[in-house]
Amino acid sequence: MSERNPPTGTTVPSEPGAQRPRAIQLVQALRQELRKAVIGQGAVVDGVLTALVAGGHVLLEGVPGLGKTLLVRALARCFDGEFARIQFTPDLMPSDLTGHAVYDVKSERFKLRRGPVFTHLLLADEINRAPAKTQAALLEVMQERQVTLEGRALPVPQPFMVLATQNPIEQEGTYPLPEAELDRFMLMLRMDYPEQDDERELVRQVTRSASADMLEVTPLRNLLQPQDVAMLQQAASDLPVDDQVLDYAVRLVRATRDWPGLTLGAGPRASIALIRCARARALLRGGDFVVPDDVKGGALAVLRHRVRLAPELEIEGRSVDQTLLQLLDQLPAPRL
Amino acid sequence: MRLSDASLAIRPRPPWEACDLGVLLARRHAGVLMASWAALTLPLYGLLTLVLWDQPSLAFLLFWWLKPLYERLPLFILSRALFGEVPGVRQSLRALPGELKAQLLPSLLWRRFSPVRSFALPVQQLEKLSGQARRERLALLLQRDGAPASWLTIVGMHLEMALWLGLLGLLYLMLPAQVELAWSWQDLLGLTSDWLWIEHLSNLLYVLVLIVWEPVYVACGFSLYLNRRTQLEAWDIELSFRRLRDRLAAALPILLASLCLLLPGPGGTGLLQAAESEPPFATESAAAPAFSRAQARERIGELLQQPPFQNRETVTRWRLESAAEDEHDGSGLLERLGRLHRLWQSLDGVALALEVLLWTGLLLSVGWLLWRYRAWLQAFGLRRRAQAPAAGRPPAQLFGLELAPESLPADPAAEAARLWDSDPRAALGLLYRGMLSELLRQRRVVLRASDTEGEVLRRLEQLREPDLQAFAGRLTTLWQNLAYGHRAPPTALREPLCSEWTRLFGRGVQA
Numbered sequence: 148m149s150e151r152n153p154p155t156g157t158t159v160p161s162e163p164g165a166q167r168p169r170a171i172q173l174v175q176a177l178r179q180e181l182r183k184a185v186i187g188q189g190a191v192v193d194g195v196l197t198a199l200v201a202g203g204h205v206l207l208e209g210v211p212g213l214g215k216t217l218l219v220r221a222l223a224r225c226f227d228g229e230f231a232r233i234q235f236t237p238d239l240m241p242s243d244l245t246g247h248a249v250y251d252v253k254s255e256r257f258k259l260r261r262g263p264v265f266t267h268l269l270l271a272d273e274i275n276r277a278p279a280k281t282q283a284a285l286l287e288v289m290q291e292r293q294v295t296l297e298g299r300a301l302p303v304p305q306p307f308m309v310l311a312t313q314n315p316i317e318q319e320g321t322y323p324l325p326e327a328e329l330d331r332f333m334l335m336l337r338m339d340y341p342e343q344d345d346e347r348e349l350v351r352q353v354t355r356s357a358s359a360d361m362l363e364v365t366p367l368r369n370l371l372q373p374q375d376v377a378m379l380q381q382a383a384s385d386l387p388v389d390d391q392v393l394d395y396a397v398r399l400v401r402a403t404r405d406w407p408g409l410t411l412g413a414g415p416r417a418s419i420a421l422i423r424c425a426r427a428r429a430l431l432r433g434g435d436f437v438v439p440d441d442v443k444g445g446a447l448a449v450l451r452h453r454v455r456l457a458p459e460l461e462i463e464g465r466s467v468d469q470t471l472l473q474l475l476d477q478l479p480a481p482r483l
Numbered sequence: 484m485r486l487s488d489a490s491l492a493i494r495p496r497p498p499w500e501a502c503d504l505g506v507l508l509a510r511r512h513a514g515v516l517m518a519s520w521a522a523l524t525l526p527l528y529g530l531l532t533l534v535l536w537d538q539p540s541l542a543f544l545l546f547w548w549l550k551p552l553y554e555r556l557p558l559f560i561l562s563r564a565l566f567g568e569v570p571g572v573r574q575s576l577r578a579l580p581g582e583l584k585a586q587l588l589p590s591l592l593w594r595r596f597s598p599v600r601s602f603a604l605p606v607q608q609l610e611k612l613s614g615q616a617r618r619e620r621l622a623l624l625l626q627r628d629g630a631p632a633s634w635l636t637i638v639g640m641h642l643e644m645a646l647w648l649g650l651l652g653l654l655y656l657m658l659p660a661q662v663e664l665a666w667s668w669q670d671l672l673g674l675t676s677d678w679l680w681i682e683h684l685s686n687l688l689y690v691l692v693l694i695v696w697e698p699v700y701v702a703c704g705f706s707l708y709l710n711r712r713t714q715l716e717a718w719d720i721e722l723s724f725r726r727l728r729d730r731l732a733a734a735l736p737i738l739l740a741s742l743c744l745l746l747p748g749p750g751g752t753g754l755l756q757a758a759e760s761e762p763p764f765a766t767e768s769a770a771a772p773a774f775s776r777a778q779a780r781e782r783i784g785e786l787l788q789q790p791p792f793q794n795r796e797t798v799t800r801w802r803l804e805s806a807a808e809d810e811h812d813g814s815g816l817l818e819r820l821g822r823l824h825r826l827w828q829s830l831d832g833v834a835l836a837l838e839v840l841l842w843t844g845l846l847l848s849v850g851w852l853l854w855r856y857r858a859w860l861q862a863f864g865l866r867r868r869a870q871a872p873a874a875g876r877p878p879a880q881l882f883g884l885e886l887a888p889e890s891l892p893a894d895p896a897a898e899a900a901r902l903w904d905s906d907p908r909a910a911l912g913l914l915y916r917g918m919l920s921e922l923l924r925q926r927r928v929v930l931r932a933s934d935t936e937g938e939v940l941r942r943l944e945q946l947r948e949p950d951l952q953a954f955a956g957r958l959t960t961l962w963q964n965l966a967y968g969h970r971a972p973p974t975a976l977r978e979p980l981c982s983e984w985t986r987l988f989g990r991g992v993q994a
Contacts, residue, residue, distance in 0.1 A: 391966070405858075407862050408862060436963075436969075437967065443935055473862065476933050477932075
């Protein structure tokens with residue numbers, strides 16, 4: 148497992164926005180590469196990149212076979228950092244994630260064995276298959292970027308990002324994520340079936356590749372160093388946000404709390420995530436500042452796992468997305 | 484029978500009080516009554532049980548059927564006790580065969596189910612009447628006390644049942660659970676012969692209940708009988724006369740002597756003799772010897788035909804029962820109807836008020852419901868209307884901007900060009916507002932308050948006007964740069980932008 152220290156020598160630009168052109172260029176290139184590997188899921192690729200730039204974690208939801216794991220592997224391939232993958236199973240223990248102390252017979256001492264969370268990119272595959280206690284082992288590392296082992300707080304390498312996947316249709320033998328855990332994911336992305344043209348292209352590429360039914364990710368270029376990610380995040384957080392836009396984001400989140408049709412609204416963490424997500428989206432767009440479109444575009448992914456639908460609407464067969472879209476439809480956008 | 488020797492106060496009583504007296508009587512002599520009853524019935528029951536061991540129900544039935552037989556015994560004791568000579572148990576039992584002689588068979592056969600059994604018993608046992616005489620006597624006695632006597636029997640039946648069931652319940656409560664379990668098992672298997680003792684035991688309980696209750700029943704019937712006879716034969720009056728005579732017997736010689744002194748002559752003594760020897764009821768019949776029996780009957784018949792015994796009248800038409808006195812005011816009915824009508828009219832006002840009240844309540848509650856669920860209605864009820872294309876007047880205000888044409892200057896482009904250098908924000912805002920206003924007014928684009936600048940641009944794509952689209956894109960970028968990025972627009976763009984605006988929306992030409 149990883150024994151390396153977190154990157155220390157990230158260059159902090161002296162003037163805000165000085166590195167912005169390079170950041171935009173880099174992120175565009177990254178997007179190009181990822182879209183090469185993951186065909187027909189442009190919105191999800193953008194979402195994952197947004198989370199990477201904003202320094203948040205992503206929960207990917209989709210039926211099996213849409214390339215959730217492929218997307219993460221491609222991201223890991225483009226990124227010259229460490230990548231670990233954990234398949235969540237019902238018998239997975241918290242110490243399987245965070246690590247534990249083992250007795251070394253030769254030195255006659257306990258040695259700390261670090262778990263797979265000590266990495267840059269962590270893929271938690273099928274996260275809802277593990278019981279709540281194992282899911283809870285991720286709480287500390289996701290929020291505070293550190294793991295407490297044997298009473299010692301060990302920082303995980305920076306940048307650190309968790310990409311979790313879950314399957315929405317299976318209910319048997321799964322454990323729904325608790326609200327505290329869900330709230331730690333900045334974005335929840337839904338993957339849908341690709342368009343017909345995209346699917347045709349996808350089938351063509353997969354059947355051409357050597358391995359049986361997997362897309363090759365080896366030809367992807369290695370674009371990103373860990374320091375570059377820090378630079379991207381810095382560039383994003385330097386983007387100016389007008390008060391009107393900030394107000395719009397806060398209004399949006401506050402509206403979920405007393406919106407009829409939602410029994411549980413989003414907390415302040417959602418407002419923070421919304422603004423950070425809007426900054427990252429602005430960077431991805433290549434803009435120099437955040438506009439209301441950035442907020443509105445990211446609102447669904449930020450909010451959909453943080454609210455709970457009223458039982459009446461659930462019985463009526465309405466989804467969270469429909470209700471949130473309606474909210475977005477009725478909340479006045481900012482103007483000057 | 485010497486009434487003056489009776490051990491109870493003889494006076495006419497209501498039937499229920501008479502029954503109460505019976506209970507008191509039974510209580511006073513409870514010892515001998517119950518002991519003799521038990522001495523008679525228990526051996527008899529034992530005998531029946533032994534003979535009919537295999538048929539407990541039959542034994543029970545026989546015992547129950549023979550009840551009139553045992554009842555002779557308490558009545559014998561009570562009739563003796565009434566005059567102070569209470570017989571002992573042995574004496575009563577010895578006297579029983581003699582008491583049984585009188586009409587035992589009818590008592591056990593067709594009179595067994597008579598509802599007035601205990602009331603009728605003294606007639607045949609004490610008066611020893613039979614046949615026609617008994618029937619007439621009973622008819623006379625039952626004229627008034629028939630109902631209480633029947634009720635006495637019915638209540639007695641229920642009391643018997645209640646006591647017996649209570650004892651049975653107690654018995655079953657006392658049965659150990661294992662015994663009961665074994666019993667129900669064997670009952671299920673049909674081995675009931677082992678459990679006959681339980682049935683005999685329950686029969687015995689009935690016998691025990693009778694020991695308590697039957698003497699009371701007989702005593703109540705007897706006291707009812709005594710009461711009826713007191714009323715019929717005026718025993719109480721007879722008793723008071725006798726008491727009077729006893730008191731006067733001592734003073735009579737003196738009284739006679741003084742009377743002789745005051746009233747000499749034979750008539751006075753004759754009167755006195757008459758007064759002493761004859762009861763007061765006999766004087767009337769003696770004083771009116773003029774009527775023969777047939778004449779008397781005739782006179783009585785005539786009297787009975789007159790009021791107040793009979794009120795005869797002939798009615799030949801229908802009439803209301805109380806109309807006789809109302810006949811004079813036929814208008815009274817009309818008046819009453821009129822009053823009713825007026826009352827009805829006054830109620831009309833109340834009904835109207837009530838109606839108004841109800842409608843107001845309904846409207847208020849509907850209003851309250853609308854207000855209470857206004858959030859839901861805005862969210863879900865008005866959604867469909869919002870989706871329909873806004874065909875009417877375009878909104879005057881959108882996104883917090885004044886969009887009504889009146890709020891804009893006559894030529895926004897010229898005004899913007901003038902302001903460009905001094906206040907670029909106002910200039911660009913004017914152009915953007917003008918564009919949105921014209922889009923709403925001329926192009927009938929559907930814009931909503933929630934649309935962001937990007938969404939407005941996307942809506943413009945549907946118009947398929949490349950010029951307009953390009954211009955709107957440029958203007959929006961400039962506007963966003965200024966509004967959110969705080970970057971002033973380049974001066975070089977002023978002329979082309981303003982002229983393009985005028986060309987596209989054509990306001991400046993007219994101005």
